[in-house]
Amino acid sequence: MSDLEKNRFSARAARYASVGANLTGVAARIAGAKLFGTSKMDASNAASLMQALGGLKGPIMKVAQLLATIPDVLPPEYAEELQKLQSDAPPMGWTFVKRRMMAELGENWQERFGSFDKNPSAAASLGQVHRATTLEGQNIACKLQYPDMQSAVEADIKQLQVLFALHRQMDKAIDTREIFKEISERVREELDYYQEAKNAKLYAYILRDEPLVRVPDMHDDLSTRRLLTLNWLEGNKILGYKEHDQSTRNLISTAMFQAWWQPLSSYGVIHGDPHLGNYTVFEENGQAAGINLLDYGCVRVFPPKFVAGVVDLYYGLLHSERARIVQAYESWGFKSLSNDLIDVLNIWAKFIFGPLLDDRIRTIADGVSPAEYGRREAFEVHQALKKKGPVTVPREFVFMDRAAIGLGGVFLHLKAELNFYDLFNTAIEGFSLETLSLKQAEALDLAGLLNS
DSSP states (O other): OOHHHHHHHHHHHHHHHHHHHHHHHHHHHHHHHHHTTOOOOOHHHHHHHHHHHHTOOSHHHHHHHHHTTSTTTSOHHHHHHHTTOOSOOOOOOHHHHHHHHHHHHOTTGGGGOSEEOSSOSEEOSSEEEEEEEOTTOOEEEEEEEOTTHHHHHHHHHHHHHHHHHHHHHHOOSEEOHHHHHHHHHHHHHTTOHHHHHHHHHHHHHHTTTOTTEEOOOBOGGGOOSSEEEEEOOOOEEGGGGTTSOHHHHHHHHHHHHHHHHHHHHHHSEEEOOOOGGGEEEEEETTEEEEEEEOOOSSEEEOOHHHHHHHHHHHHHHHTTOHHHHHHHHHHHTOOSOOHHHHHHHHHHHHHHHGGGGOOSOBOSSTTSOGGGTTHHHHHHHHHHHHHHOOEEOOHHHHHHHHHHHHHHHHHHHHTOOBOHHHHHHHHTTTOOHHHHHHHHHHHHHHHTOTTO
16 A cells, blocks of 8 residues: 555544544434433534534535534534534645646646646535636636545445434434435535536526526536536625625525526426535626526436426415325325325425515515524424324425525525515416426436436
């Protein structure tokens, strides 16, 4: 074994030990709290966990962020800390970067660029981004995957499986097995930058006529399975606009709505990662004019019947048509639904769809404090499922729910005041299962995803 391999092996071993110790500790504290019937957790332990995970590269950061968005999977103190995780793990040094780039593009890789910044512009959970230029002088972004990420993914997935298994033993209200399968599959997909390149092409086609959203062009000649090169899109962080005037905040929020709901309602595709680092705001004439959509690693293509279920559930709630609501849940894969369980699911559905059912200009929370947004509903659902459940959550539901919550979080940050009813009804106007099926097949074929 070479020195380099030994170093990688020892680093991985230390990392897995650290992840395992932290998650095992979390599991023990959750189990203890549930066993002794108390919800009180040590906030300092939660903060320590966040600090430990925040310094690790790899999918555990992404998984931790995801867990924080699933209602009541983690105690509130842990969810609050994990939501603070940012994708800012320590970057690879220049010597390491050169070695990685040589492995992807060959010994003379630098001759293929006009320039290549030694320092990364962003360091994320699975890789880091370097700003560069083509030989023609075009600004580009090169996302280079960290080494050994496949091993890291599998190690982290195993740790997640342990945590979910413990959760099922301690709390039988929600069966998390399908949730685990969905998270595992999506995280594994993010390792393949060829897949992400196809996702970017898919979004470029879907949003080609949307002026509020920009999608970068691909550079196939400078991309591999572990290196993704896209056009550089100039923009500013979304949260930098929190104190801007209401019309600016509303425009950015409208752009976010279009970037998420248009692809879903017309093509059955959703961007499943709500991390704000995946979006920036572009300006024209010194004013915010829309958003740049930067990352395409976590994209979910839904069966057309699932999207039809979204529309059916919306209209069922809007017009109080219980049969249509039940049909929607069943089309999503919920099974053995009693009337009591349907009533429980409706609590969460009315929370998610609430702003879309209300034909007026409003904030997303509508008077509820951001800290409490969704908590009452999540608690009510969880308590009811303890009595009426269990319920197995279909895997397609995981990222649909995550996306909706993530989008709501953006609206909360920006204090958006919009008519969400109008926006959504415009998005689903003329919806039909047949049209969606045809449009989805055409878009996936053009992006090279039809048989992926």
